[in-house]
Amino acid sequence: MTLLGHDRYCDEVVGQTDLLRSHLAGADLSVTVPTCPDWTLRQLAVHVGEAHRWAEHIVRTRATKNVPVEQVADFDGPEDDDPAALDAWLVEGAEKAAETFRAAGAGTAAWSWAWEHTAGFWARRMAHETVIHRADAAIAAGVTYEVAPELAADAIDEWLQIVRFAQEKYPDAAAQELRGAGRSIHLHATDAEPGLDAEWLIEFDDKGVDWRRGHEKATVALRGPLTSVLLAFYRRLPLDSPEVEVLGERELLEFWLERATFG
Template sequence: MTPLPHDRYCDEIAHQVGLLRAVVTSGADLSATVPTCPDWSLEQLVRHTGGALRWVELMVRTRARAEVPEDRVPSGEGPKDVGALDAWLDETGEMLVAALREAGPDAPVWSWAGLPTSGFWARRMTHELTVHRADAALAAGHPYEVAADIAADAVDEWLQIVEFAQRTVPDDAAGELRGPGRSIHLHATDGTWGTVVELTEDVIVWRHGHEKATVALRGPLTAVLLAFYRRLPLDSPELEILGDRELLEFWLERATFG
């Protein structure tokens, strides 16, 4: 599917960084475990997210043609002083947005997904932030919402990642998502958006729209997004599952980054 405009991603990165900073400065316990990433505390989540942004900023700014080791990223782990995390995040976001805007969407930059452009990284970091900000909000007990165009594009990008893993990583669990005659319908009940994912003998295919499928996942778009990224349990009251729940669970267990 066609990505959003480059400037839209840049704007959203700035917006999501601001929302993540608001969690950090809200008085939330930064030592608390993140329920959706139980190996991390909230502080570790913030450092991971900021470090990823700085890593991408360095690659985009230098037009890296090969992967840059993360230990070469200046201030990539953030300040030792927890109280300085907010300022570090603020600086990080400004640096990345400036680098992406200067590069535009078509500058050659190494990536892991066969799309070696700065535009790939603008999209990837938008959704890295969108999902990890959800992790932070859930850990802090804050409400979470995301713009409809960003949520829909996050689903598209996730499907492209799964398809990429099926094509290029033979041992990835996504390879098990093969076999005809099965489909998943994602249905936003607060708008017109919907997507149908078909499992095939080769790689998944998908299209926007509403069709009868083997299983349907229904709910507000933000809730569907979070469930599809395994951030919201399928039994959540916002969601409704119609049809073969086991297929949806099978998908969620195997849809990975590779």
Template sequence: MTLLAHDRYCDQIAHQVAGLRAVVTSGTDLSATVPTCPDWSLEQLVRHMGGALRWVELLVRTRAQEHVPDERVPMHDGPEARGDAAALDAWLGETGEMVVGTLREAGPDAKVWGWAGTPSSGFWARRMTHEITVHRADATLTAGLPYDVAPDVAADALDEWLEIVEYIQRNVPHRAANEFHGPGRAIHLHATDTAPELNAEWIVELLEDGVAWRRGHERATVALRGPLTSVLLAFFRRLPLNSPELEIVGERELLEFWLERATFG
């Protein structure tokens, strides 16, 4: 699968950090519960995301060859003051500048520890792009603000998620992943609002030897159709399947089966 350019990932991290900062400074109650991550408040979500970015920045800058504990990351948990939007915004802004600068300096091929079999700085640029893309959705949904994603980024996010599912199934003992083995059922994801050259359609097969996927338009056991951003959010369990912009054709139970189990990564 063709990846986006390294600079595109770096640009998107900067863009998504700016979007997350806009939520922080929008006047939304930082103690509000995040509907799509109900164990977190909005402030906890932002601190989690900023901490992840700082962790990656340290990994890449030091060319770490093994996992680095969170407690070794300076300012990992954010500013001491709680409920202070200005302090949280400043910390997040500094975080974004740090991680984007470090990733640009490293380029995509620096050798860095990674957990999914791709030990490079490029892996982390891609991973953080999609981590913050999805968590910005959590934040904007909490704030009731509009949300969109560039089509190439949304499509790559779906590719990456399916690659993670494959990796977990093959390399990490996981009960839910093992349940994806099956007699040839398939899920078709179909974005209805993109240019044909993007090929924003996916076939996800649940076979006897595990999950296989590819881009393309084929008949399947169930199809999830709608605008690409909506398909992305639904497949990441951020948008209910009964949302009016989505259409499900075929055996809805298979799609629900997948979404209930694809909760790792």
């Protein structure tokens, strides 16, 4: 696994937020987000902006423990429903987060809930937080969603790390059920650019899951354009979508998707 670089992640926090804003422009912010049905489109946007401000606060203050989001200034967005105010609030939060992450440097210590406690972790996490929720916004707004191939591939890598971390850290996590040697999942991007290794083998083991990039046979395969594979793997695209193809034991892939959840 090769990370994209700290500066790239910082850039993407702003760039992906700009694309998110473009999805929101002119949209009905009161509609329910199909892929996050507990939220309206406005609530989704506020969630992203809140995450940016929370992570920025953690890195800027060099926090050594969790910080309740209520302690973060202006975390809950504009008081009124003015789309222009929401737009400005999103811009401010993303730019401030990227500036703080960049100034701190990737290796600077800062609390996190995960396997790495650095500003670099937060830059990467906020980049992909925005990448995936931007897909939610695009789906809700009915607009086209595209993401750079190397960013999509890195988002899959990060998700696999999160699932394995949940297995190691949380005894009650649904991901604990993703065990048992002899089963495997192959993700295959059919439109990968030259030089981008956009295939994964995910292997189940009695100790948890492991993965590597590469083309290998598996119990079940998920094939399609890289963006579609990303969205299906994040449960943003149904497996019966014409954009992806499932080969082999579909039940295993469904088993994974039901249990590989965030938090």
